[in-house]
Amino acid sequence: MGTNSYDFELDKIKELIKNRDARRVGLQLPEGLKTVAIEIASEITKDTGAEVILSGSSCFGACDVDEKLERIVDLLFHFGHSDTFSFKKRKVFFIELRSNVGIKSVLEKAIAELKGDCVGLVATVQHVHALEEAKILLAHAGKRAVIGKSKNLKYDGQVLGCDFSSATVPCDEILFLGSGSFHPIGLALYEGKRVIAADPFTMQINIHEPDEQRKKRYIAIGRALDAKSVGILIGQKCGQFNLNEAAALRLKAVHKGLDAYLIALEEITEANLLGFKVDAFVNTACPRLAEDFVHFKKPVISATEFEVVLGERDWEDLWQ
Numbered sequence: 597m598g599t600n601s602y603d604f605e606l607d608k609i610k611e612l613i614k615n616r617d618a619r620r621v622g623l624q625l626p627e628g629l630k631t632v633a634i635e636i637a638s639e640i641t642k643d644t645g646a647e648v649i650l651s652g653s654s655c656f657g658a659c660d661v662d663e664k665l666e667r668i669v670d671l672l673f674h675f676g677h678s679d680t681f682s683f684k685k686r687k688v689f690f691i692e693l694r695s696n697v698g699i700k701s702v703l704e705k706a707i708a709e710l711k712g713d714c715v716g717l718v719a720t721v722q723h724v725h726a727l728e729e730a731k732i733l734l735a736h737a738g739k740r741a742v743i744g745k746s747k748n749l750k751y752d753g754q755v756l757g758c759d760f761s762s763a764t765v766p767c768d769e770i771l772f773l774g775s776g777s778f779h780p781i782g783l784a785l786y787e788g789k790r791v792i793a794a795d796p797f798t799m800q801i802n803i804h805e806p807d808e809q810r811k812k813r814y815i816a817i818g819r820a821l822d823a824k825s826v827g828i829l830i831g832q833k834c835g836q837f838n839l840n841e842a843a844a845l846r847l848k849a850v851h852k853g854l855d856a857y858l859i860a861l862e863e864i865t866e867a868n869l870l871g872f873k874v875d876a877f878v879n880t881a882c883p884r885l886a887e888d889f890v891h892f893k894k895p896v897i898s899a900t901e902f903e904v905v906l907g908e909r910d911w912e913d914l915w916q
């Protein structure tokens with residue numbers, strides 16, 4: 597995907613650099629858009645004279661601002677997410693990368709998949725400006741669309757992999773506008789509703805059923821029930837750091853007779869966990885990470901799921 601599909605707000609960026617007399621700026625792009633990083637860097641340097649440093653580290657979410665790069669630049673532009681984790685007072689600017697692509701055709705395909713007459717309408721920040729248009733198109737098709745308020749995010753109807761509060765509306769289905777399966781899988785899992793995912797870029801429609809997703813988590817928790825030792829993972833990315841929760845979980849685990857250890861990591865990957873001789877891992881970083889590890893040799897469960905293992909939460913209350 598090229599720079600034409602998104603609004604990179606380059607004029608705004610160049611103006612900010614000039615107004616603040618920034619001599620060195622950082623650019624942090626999500627994985628899929630690193631391919632256009634060189635193009636953007638060279639335009640910025642040509643038009644402002646500022647030296648650009650590109651972040652080569654991972655960039656998976658709004659939680660993932662490159663703090664080390666931030667320390668050595670005058671301004672840091674983080675692309676693809678909205679400000680969510682209170683970076684407002686710092687020198688980080690969020691470029692939301694709003695989509696320039698129309699939604700009418702993909703929405704018509706999605707409408708054909710709806711079973712009921714009421715649907716919760718949500719989107720990633722890239723498409724959140726298209727939700728009102730989507731609501732009108734749905735009304736023309738005889739469907740009532742509800743755009744819910746988000747508790748923590750900037751826009752109504754906006755969802756993040758760890759914040760689906762705008763999807764909690766009184767409709768039995770959810771229509772998601774955005775790319776990939778990360779958000780719709782999470783919506784199905786946490787909201788317990790059928791999700792119709794419509795991707796305006798690829799024009800693809802995918803359906804995600806809650807029972808399929810929940811079954812995978814029940815299996816992971818079931819595998820952790822026999823653990824005698826656990827590693828409690830602390831994410832060191834700025835928006836994922838949760839030391840207090842990790843320390844409290846370790847104490848609870850010890851109280852229940854388990855051996856429990858705190859493990860801090862910048863990148864939580866299967867390879868980084870392999871060497872630790874424990875029976876299971878409990879993740880306190882990105883709450884969605886455990887879902888990526890369903891095929892890992894040892895179970896990785898979330899903090900909430902660990903409460904089931906500890907006997908402090910009923911299975912039925914897992915998604916409350």
Ligand code: SF4
Nearest residue numbers: 657658659757758882
């Ligand atoms: S914590 Fe996870 S889901 Fe939330 S923004 Fe970060 S990467 Fe995305």
